[in-house]
Amino acid sequence: MPAVGYGVGIIGGHFARLWNVVCNTTAFLNYRRAERQKKMQIEPNTFICADSIEVLREIKDKEFDLCLTDPPYGIGRDGSRFSTGSHGGRKPYEFRGWDSSIPDAAYFDEMFRVSTNQIIWGANYFTRHLPAKMCWLFWDKGQRIRNSDGELAFTSFDTALRVVEYNRVELLKDGAVHPTQKPVALFVWCLLNYSKPGDFIIDPFCGSGTTAIACHKTGRTFLCIDKDEEYIKIARQRYADLIAQQDLFRQNEDGAQNTSEGRGTAPNSASMQNAQVELDLL
Numbered sequence: 001m002p003a004v005g006y007g008v009g010i011i012g013g014h015f016a017r018l019w020n021v022v023c024n025t026t027a028f029l030n031y032r033r034a035e036r037q038k039k040m041q042i043e044p045n046t047f048i049c050a051d052s053i054e055v056l057r058e059i060k061d062k063e064f065d066l067c068l069t070d071p072p073y074g075i076g077r078d079g080s081r082f083s084t085g086s087h088g089g090r091k092p093y094e095f096r097g098w099d100s101s102i103p104d105a106a107y108f109d110e111m112f113r114v115s116t117n118q119i120i121w122g123a124n125y126f127t128r129h130l131p132a133k134m135c136w137l138f139w140d141k142g143q144r145i146r147n148s149d150g151e152l153a154f155t156s157f158d159t160a161l162r163v164v165e166y167n168r169v170e171l172l173k174d175g176a177v178h179p180t181q182k183p184v185a186l187f188v189w190c191l192l193n194y195s196k197p198g199d200f201i202i203d204p205f206c207g208s209g210t211t212a213i214a215c216h217k218t219g220r221t222f223l224c225i226d227k228d229e230e231y232i233k234i235a236r237q238r239y240a241d242l243i244a245q246q247d248l249f250r251q252n253e254d255g256a257q258n259t260s261e262g263r264g265t266a267p268n269s270a271s272m273q274n275a276q277v278e279l280d281l282l
């Protein structure tokens, strides 16, 4: 009998040690999970100069309502030797090398992890990283010339495929400052149709900041990332110019109100924003 009791004691001891190891391992894994969840706090309307994968990895799951972006297509269009068009057209740009390859799978995994929905321009170059979806977009550039008639975007939406037409000369109106800049009107259209006012939008390949401009015009907030300091400077400047221009517009309006002896009411910011969006879409 004492031998049996001794045996049970040994087994009980092993079991207790094993149980301890299980508890400690679970506690350690929970701690690691909690550490991973302690992600970066992001201020709305921020520009960050960095390789976007470094920033994306610090962001909480589904922090953003929409990822609206235009990654490198891997076709060497990060510069151009000549300007086009007899009246200036597109200017020449120094080659900077960022369009030599497409982002790898990790970027797409992260973009899908941090956002609820996605609109990704140039998607015909990234099909190996994208799921099959119903709602692709076709931007018709409005002219049938030597260059391509349009561009394609993947979206995560299960709605009808759409064609949207904005003439490529829209860019001249915007003032092109980046070799592969998208028209503001096109991104405004995307936001008005595939997001809501107040939504938080991320663009991990923001270039000249077209997403930031479109967000401001439609009442969305944004995080814009680009690894090129020069482009981030341009993006910040475009955004600052837009705000300064709106402030000036507001001041002029207030001045006009004051000199008309209080006739009429000052436009609120929502109506100004709508007016601005409509103006841009004309």
Ligand SMILES: C[S@@+](CC[C@H](N)C(=O)[O-])C[C@H]1O[C@@H](n2cnc3c(N)ncnc32)[C@H](O)[C@@H]1O
Residues within 6 Å of the ligand: 050, 051, 052, 053, 069, 070, 071, 072, 073, 098, 178, 180, 181, 182, 183, 204, 205, 206, 207, 208, 209, 210, 211, 225, 226, 227, 228, 231
């Ligand atoms: C197609 S352009 C975006 C143009 C933008 N839609 C616009 O309207 O100006 C792609 C941008 O991605 C940036 N880029 C490339 N690789 C990157 C990376 N790993 N992290 C962050 N930005 C990157 C490039 O510097 C370039 O400005």
